[in-house]
Amino acid sequence: MAEVLVELQAQLMWFFNEFGRNPTHVDGHNHIHVLPGVSAVVVSLCLKRSIRWIRMPLENMESVLEDRKQEMFCTEVVKNAKAARTLFASCGLRMADVFAGMNLSGKVMSRDRILKVLDRSSCRRLCCYEPTYVEIMTHPGYPSRTGDSFSRSFDRLHELRVLTDPKLMTELMRKCKLSPFPRLGRHGLQSSPNETAMSSECKTVPLHFSRQTMETEIQRPVQNVYNNHVKTSA
Structure with missing residues (x-):
């Protein structure tokens, strides 16, 4: 996970250098921020940089997806998200x-x-x-x-x-x-x-x-049709 830490630190530093502040909300490309191990690294960096919001991809997957491979991927994301939610909440991150x-x-x-x-x-x-x-x-x-x-x-x-x-x-x-x-105020949401x-x-x-509102993803910066949506892929 040492390399993951170095990569994510570099991406957050890029964002800060470009915009003069930290993002208010983070998530991972293909939801990698909820993977076991990666989630702990993401939390540590969020706390260090006072980033208070993180995506929680817990979704009602009642609809049967046409693509079996995509369905398996989404099921795995939801499973990892359930495990990561406890960690995120215990560290004060909002979802x-x-x-x-x-x-x-x-x-x-x-x-x-x-x-x-x-x-x-x-x-x-x-x-x-x-x-x-x-x-x-x-x-x-x-x-x-x-x-x-x-x-x-x-x-x-x-x-x-x-x-x-x-x-x-x-x-x-x-x-x-x-x-x-x-x-986020002293008593929670404001x-x-x-x-x-x-x-x-x-x-x-x-x-x-x-x-419109997501400012950074954990992936490399790429061009996007929405200039205020900064994408970054590890």
């Missing part, structure tokens, strides 16, 4: 209440699937005045001539079209509120002034789209 993305990626993404995630999320805290924080992982973009098979796939263009669908945008405005990751809490009368869900 979104709901994560979705593995069931949404590529050609299976649709407006209905995204809205289904939000509808389920809105039922989590209807009896209190706390918002439900939802992080949705997406990969919108254009197929490239190089890179892995997904980078070259037209599935990314499909995701882009789904996410920019006016009908979806209208529903998002009604069901949720796009929000940065909340600040909502920003423009955030709204969710009550039994209000089903607003602060939603985190990875393409």
